[in-house]
Amino acid sequence: MKSTSFATGFLLTLGLFTACQTTKPTTTDPAVQTPIWQSDAYSLYRDKVVQGPREARALSATELVSNYVSPANDRQNPRIEFKFSINGKDNEMAPGLNHLLVAVPRPGGGPIETPPIVFGQRYVDATPAAADTYLAPNTAVKIRLDLRPVLADFKKQGFYTTFKGDKLYQQDFKHVYIAGGTAPLSWDFDNLTNKPELEMKDPDGDGIYEATLTLNQPAATKTTAASWKKTINTADFPHYSSDYPLADALYNLALEEARRAVEPDSTFRTGKEWAGVWTRDVSYSIILAQASLQPKVAMKSLMRKVSPTGRIIQDTGTGGAYPCSTDRIIWATAAWEVYQATGNEAWLRKVYPIIRQSIADDVQNAYDPATGLVRGESSFLDWREQTYSRWMQPVDIYQSENLGTNAVHYQGNIVLAQMAARLGQPGVAAQHRRQAANIKDAINQHLWQDDKGYYGQYLYGRTALVRSPKAEALGEALCVLFGIAEGERAQQVVSRTPTVPFGIPCIYPQIPGIPPYHNDAVWPFVQSFWALAAAQAGNEASLTESMAAIYRPAALFLTNKENFVARNGDYAGTQINSSNTLWSLSGSLGLVYKVLFGMQYQGERLVFRPFVPQAFEGQRRLSGFRYRKAVLDVEMTGFGNQIASITLDGEPLPDAAVSGGLTGRHKVVIALSGVAPAPQPINRVPNRVAPETPTVALANRRLSWSKADDSEEFQVLKNGQLVTTIKATEYIVPAGPFAVYQVVAVDDASRESFASEPVEIGGTPQQIQLETVAPKATQLYKGYSGKGFVEISTTKNPTLTIPVTVPEGGDYALDFRYANGNGPINTNNQCAIRTLRRGAALLGTVVLPQRGVAEWSNWGFSNPILVRLEKGTNALTLAYEPANQNMNGEVNQAMLDYLRVRRVE
Numbered sequence: 001m002k003s004t005s006f007a008t009g010f011l012l013t014l015g016l017f018t019a020c021q022t023t024k025p026t027t028t029d030p031a032v033q034t035p036i037w038q039s040d041a042y043s044l045y046r047d048k049v050v051q052g053p054r055e056a057r058a059l060s061a062t063e064l065v066s067n068y069v070s071p072a073n074d075r076q077n078p079r080i081e082f083k084f085s086i087n088g089k090d091n092e093m094a095p096g097l098n099h100l101l102v103a104v105p106r107p108g109g110g111p112i113e114t115p116p117i118v119f120g121q122r123y124v125d126a127t128p129a130a131a132d133t134y135l136a137p138n139t140a141v142k143i144r145l146d147l148r149p150v151l152a153d154f155k156k157q158g159f160y161t162t163f164k165g166d167k168l169y170q171q172d173f174k175h176v177y178i179a180g181g182t183a184p185l186s187w188d189f190d191n192l193t194n195k196p197e198l199e200m201k202d203p204d205g206d207g208i209y210e211a212t213l214t215l216n217q218p219a220a221t222k223t224t225a226a227s228w229k230k231t232i233n234t235a236d237f238p239h240y241s242s243d244y245p246l247a248d249a250l251y252n253l254a255l256e257e258a259r260r261a262v263e264p265d266s267t268f269r270t271g272k273e274w275a276g277v278w279t280r281d282v283s284y285s286i287i288l289a290q291a292s293l294q295p296k297v298a299m300k301s302l303m304r305k306v307s308p309t310g311r312i313i314q315d316t317g318t319g320g321a322y323p324c325s326t327d328r329i330i331w332a333t334a335a336w337e338v339y340q341a342t343g344n345e346a347w348l349r350k351v352y353p354i355i356r357q358s359i360a361d362d363v364q365n366a367y368d369p370a371t372g373l374v375r376g377e378s379s380f381l382d383w384r385e386q387t388y389s390r391w392m393q394p395v396d397i398y399q400s401e402n403l404g405t406n407a408v409h410y411q412g413n414i415v416l417a418q419m420a421a422r423l424g425q426p427g428v429a430a431q432h433r434r435q436a437a438n439i440k441d442a443i444n445q446h447l448w449q450d451d452k453g454y455y456g457q458y459l460y461g462r463t464a465l466v467r468s469p470k471a472e473a474l475g476e477a478l479c480v481l482f483g484i485a486e487g488e489r490a491q492q493v494v495s496r497t498p499t500v501p502f503g504i505p506c507i508y509p510q511i512p513g514i515p516p517y518h519n520d521a522v523w524p525f526v527q528s529f530w531a532l533a534a535a536q537a538g539n540e541a542s543l544t545e546s547m548a549a550i551y552r553p554a555a556l557f558l559t560n561k562e563n564f565v566a567r568n569g570d571y572a573g574t575q576i577n578s579s580n581t582l583w584s585l586s587g588s589l590g591l592v593y594k595v596l597f598g599m600q601y602q603g604e605r606l607v608f609r610p611f612v613p614q615a616f617e618g619q620r621r622l623s624g625f626r627y628r629k630a631v632l633d634v635e636m637t638g639f640g641n642q643i644a645s646i647t648l649d650g651e652p653l654p655d656a657a658v659s660g661g662l663t664g665r666h667k668v669v670i671a672l673s674g675v676a677p678a679p680q681p682i683n684r685v686p687n688r689v690a691p692e693t694p695t696v697a698l699a700n701r702r703l704s705w706s707k708a709d710d711s712e713e714f715q716v717l718k719n720g721q722l723v724t725t726i727k728a729t730e731y732i733v734p735a736g737p738f739a740v741y742q743v744v745a746v747d748d749a750s751r752e753s754f755a756s757e758p759v760e761i762g763g764t765p766q767q768i769q770l771e772t773v774a775p776k777a778t779q780l781y782k783g784y785s786g787k788g789f790v791e792i793s794t795t796k797n798p799t800l801t802i803p804v805t806v807p808e809g810g811d812y813a814l815d816f817r818y819a820n821g822n823g824p825i826n827t828n829n830q831c832a833i834r835t836l837r838r839g840a841a842l843l844g845t846v847v848l849p850q851r852g853v854a855e856w857s858n859w860g861f862s863n864p865i866l867v868r869l870e871k872g873t874n875a876l877t878l879a880y881e882p883a884n885q886n887m888n889g890e891v892n893q894a895m896l897d898y899l900r901v902r903r904v905e
Contacts, residue, residue, distance in 0.1 A: 036244075036615045037548040039684075041501035041569065044548045047245040049555045051569065056555035058249040061241065062230035068556040070223065070572035076135035076216050078103045082180030084119055084145050084200070086173065087852060088192040088824070091162040092120055094695045095390050095513070096708065098180075102127040103139050103215060113142035116208050119150050120163060135182070139215040143178055145200055148207035158782060169782045169857035172821075176200045178211050185213070187515055188575055190384060190826030193853070224571070224579070228558045232256045237293060238625040240592055243618035250554050254588040257560055257580045258293060267301045271562060271578030279305045279315050280327055280380050283334035285583045288528055288590035291337040292599075292626070298338050299347060302331060307889065312358040314887050317382045319394025319849025320823055320831030321887045323365045326376030327405050329358060329412035336415040340601035343628040343660050352419045356428070359412060363435075364883040365833065365845045366398075370866070371459065372442030373401035374409045378458065379474060384826055386518035387472075387507055389693050389754035392460065394825050394849035399863045401465070402458040403447050404475030410439040411482045418603065440484050448489075453496030455479060457507065462758050463813045463864050463904055464720035464740045469752055470690070471497050471508045474526045480533035494537040495680045500687040502569040503549035504530045509690040509751050516565040517575040520687070523563045524550055528587025535595050535611040538641060539680040543595070544613040550591060560584035567687045597622055597634060597670075598641075604660040608653075608668070611641040614676050630662040638672030645671045691745035691753040698759050703741055704730040705756070711745040717755060738763035738904050766806075766901040770816075774800055777895060781819065782857040784897045789819075792834065792880070793893040799879040802899055809871040810905045813864040816878075817897040818848045821856035825849065829887035832894040836865055837877050843867050846878060848894040859897060866904065 035043040042051035049056045056066035081098040085091065102125045103112055117123040153160040154170035161167055177192040177199055179185060184197060192198055200209035234255040241248055261269045268290070270281045282290075282301045290298050305313045305328075312331045314322035322328065335351040338344070366375045377397050381387040381404075388397060413436035420428035447455045449469060454476055457468040476497045479485040485493050498508040503522035510520045531546035554560050557571055562581040565573040593599050597620075598610035606627050612620075617639035625632045638644070646653045647669045658668070694705040694714065703716075707729050716723045716731050719740050724731075733741060739761050745753040769786035774797050776788035790797060806812065814836070822830040832848035844865035851858045886892050 037544055039501050042548075042552055044551060045246070046243070049246070049552050051552070051556060054556060056558070058245040058555075061245065061248040062252055063228065064249050064253065064555060064558055065227045066224070066556050066558050067226065068224065070570050071568065072570060072572040076182065078129055078133055078135045078139075080141070080180060080182050080185070080215070082143065082178055082185060084117075085177040085179050085189055085192055086150070086168060087175060087855065088177060088189055089852070090179075090189045090390060091164070091166070091168065093122060094163055096692050096695075096706075097122055099123045101125045101141065101143070102129050103135055103141050104129045104133055105136075111142060112140065114144050116144045116146035118146045135216045137216050137218050140212060141215060142210060142212045143200075145176065145178075145209040146207065147176060147202070147209055151207050167783055171782060172852070172855040172857045174854070176209050178213075181513075181515060182215055183217075184215075186575065187513065188383070188385065190824060193824065224557045224559060226558075228253060230256055232259050234259055236624075239623045240621070242620035244616065246551060246555060247616075250551055250588060251592055253554065253558070254560060254585040257585045258290070258589065260580055261582045261585065262294065262297055265300075266297055267304055268297060268582055270582050272559075272580035273578040277301050277304045279313055279331055281583055283330040284380070284525060284529075285586035286334035287330075287337050288525065288583065288586040289593060290586055291334070291341040292593060293589060295338055295342050298334070302335055302338070302351070305331060306354055307887075309885065309889075310354050310357055311361060311885070312354060314829075315382070316827050316829050316887070318377050318384050318397050318827075319825055320820070321829045322831065323362075323375070323833060323845065323847060324377055324394045324398040324831055324849050325382060326362060326366045326374060327379035327408050329355075329362065330379065330408045331355070332358075332412040332415045333408070336419065337601065339419075340603065341627065343604075348419060348422065352416075352423060355412065355416050355419070359416060359432070361883040361885075362409070364835070364842065364881075368401060371401060371446055371465070372438050373446060373459065374406050374439065375399060375401055376405050378402040378472065379404035379408050381472075381474075381506060381518045383518055385511075385514055387457075387511070388460075389757075391693070391757035393860060394831075395847055395861070395863050396460065396462065398847045398849065399462065399465075400458045400460040401446070402475065403443065403455050403472050404478055406439055406443050406447075407475055407478035407482055407484055410436050410443070410484060411478070413439065414482070422603075443479065443484055453492040455485075455493070461720060461742075461755070462740070463760075463866065463902075464758070466717060466720045466742065466755050468754065473497070473504045473506055473508075474529060477526070477529040477533040480536055481529065490533075490537045491539065491680060494534050494539045494542050494682075496683050498683050498685045499542075499545065500566050500685060502552070502564070502566060503527050504546070505566040505687065508685075509688045510566070511754075512689045512692050515575055516567075516573050517563065520566045521563045521574055522549065522566050522569075523584075524553060524560065525581075525583035525587040528590050531591060531595055535598070535641070537680070538611075538677045539682070540611075540613050540641075540677055541680065542682045543611060544615050545682060545684075547591060547595075547613070547616070550588060554584075554588060560588060592622065593625070596620065597636065599625075602657070606658040606660070608643070608646060608656040608670060609641075610636060610643065610670060610672060612636070612639045612672060614639045617674075627658060628660055628662070629664075630658070631665040632658070632668055633665070634668045634670065636670040636672065638674045640673045640675050641677055642673040642675060643670060644673045645669075688749070688751065690751045691747050693754040694743045694745050694756045696741070696743050696756045696759055698733075698761065701733045701735070701761065702730060703733060703743065703759065705743055708745060710747045711753075712748045713746050715744040715746060715752075717742040717744065733761055736762060738902065760902075763903050768802060768804060768899040768901065770800065770802070770896045770898055773802055779856065779895070781895065783819075783859050784895075785817070786898065790896045791893070792832070792878075792896060794880060794890070799877055800896075802876045802878060803873050804869065804876055804899070804901055805873045806869050806871060806901065806903075809869060810903055811866060812869050813866055813902045813904045814843075814876075815864040815900050816846060816848070816862040817859055817900060818862055819856050819859050819895040819897075820848050820850050820893070821852060821854050821858065822891055822893060823850040824853050825851060830891045830893070831886050832892050833884040833886055834878050835881045835884055837879065838867075838874060843876070845884070856895065861900065
């Protein structure tokens, strides 16, 4: 909590400011005292934001004060849920089953500690705690784990079988951690290996592991500055002024942070806490504002993300990055934005072959000919548990087909077509226009939801794909902006996609048991794209709400944070955060350039399509805006999204468009019509959580699962299609051929869980042991079948010829049992990739993601490839081809146990 002296000083400062202010409007004017926008959560005024007892105010265009204090440490629940984790995996108990410790003082003042808890056996503390009891500051707890049954299995048989049925081999056993929901605990299993304080130790070697934690540490309370005053010269950047002191100050704050976001080597810095250039961060930032503001830095930053072979670099990510993640192609849209802003032909010729080669690789590795969609992780939502079901492994994420990522690939092809046309290659332009049209059609066919009025999150599954009905904010916005959703459909997306009181969450509804970061969070840069979409769809209510949602956190926190918690608007409750974040500050600037003034690059011209909500009507000026070889000073009055008049140097400006050939300094004057567009609704809802995903067991053709408290009924899916909706928690599977079953839990508001992990029934898989077609590897790994396994790398067995004999022709699913211990499942860049062919015909790309650091006895399956096989012997080849280069460039390695062949008809 801030001290009383700060509060007194804050109020005194505000009082002195009011007393000394001589220019209008004064704080007694009704226009100042009336909120521009308000909800039950907060209110926005011309010069301030008020959220309960917290307030931020603009003292001038270059000074802000705030008394915001994070509530993160207030009234914490003493009921501590946790789990144990071997090697940083969620491998102790089924989802939804956690241990419980009640962290309240013990009778007699004894220490708070658990008895030794047997790994895999749930512990529930029966200590009573009144409803109004909260977790005391600096509460020390000792948690003890009895790992002896696991160690006994290691000694007896060399492995331990987890609740999922997976075998954890002794040689892969590295560490034991504790995960949980109360800081410093975290449910982010993938990153436990980066938190040494959460590792449990067995100092005396008796098999009882211990960890002592300090909960609710006041010293860990996160704070931001109480005031901001401009100290950096930004005179070379465009100057903005309006009738709204808060907006002016936040613009100048963003300019100053934009200056700070440049490294000494003239590349962008991702955030105050994070150095380095990230493909998606810089690309989205360039699209929002930086192509106009700092084009030279934008160029250098983009080129930093190009490999020596001339391909766009995918950021490190799930399973070893590309092609589990494929959103690198947003680089293309950013590169085109830079060209349009600068007219630099040399830049265009430099980036064109890079984009063309990268898309060619993606076509081979990630484009799904069956659906027309592109595979790969959600764009920017690159933290597995935050947006995917817990059962999904990196290979399942590769197999999924996400809305935002597909929107990015659509636009990447549009951009390449425009570049090709500009460079005199009409054939290439036509090819990529067709490719873009195919993706657009597929998005509207497979992801559109008529009943909801917005797109689904992604298709996911294994041999049969289902659609996740969750809203995905960035993808929804990009579909509107890029023209994938047109006309009435675009308006539907903006008016019906759920928003919550503090903004538009990354996904909706939220995933249970996952702490805020992408889940249960609002990201200001996404909110900025949502504002652009609202403006394009002509939805004034949505745009006004978005502007408030962008101004509120920047003003209260006095910096452009990367994210904040959706349920309470606080920056301190998310798993990771940073001040001075590049894409957040770029979104704030983009609100001025691309929304209020409506400046849009259209090839060889700059077009004005302004949208000023009536709540923000008035005069505004933007001076010193650079467009190619021209400098524009723009004045605008009024409100609405229709231009009553526009002049360039006093002469009417046809189409409200400035030619790319304009040079010198010029004045643009815009008068808006003062007519608000026809009202459109918004879908503001409470921030809610979806039901827990069912865990389904199969025995004697009977599917069974447990019922969570918030589940009302269950949908049973067969091969991705709804079979029945039932109240019961079991389903008898009828006899028949191969089929895949899943179960979806539904609550009383029709919110759906993720579909359960696919359960396959029927058919007898064939195994082709690969040591029969290539030399057996010599490594002493465990857990393989048959007589051995085969190593593949860039030099070892770069091509395998595999005869597959089937008794009858038909549709088959082919996948490989493999191991890849080159890195963790959540980051790094050593995903192994191979191409599967029959003769010259491409059957698909085999993706072999990382499964754990040095865990070479951890076996799993690659993505299934659905193919038509002829009766008899089919000669297949598995080869390392140029398109299979991963982001590491050197290490592209895996161990292959066998090829699995399943009839799926």
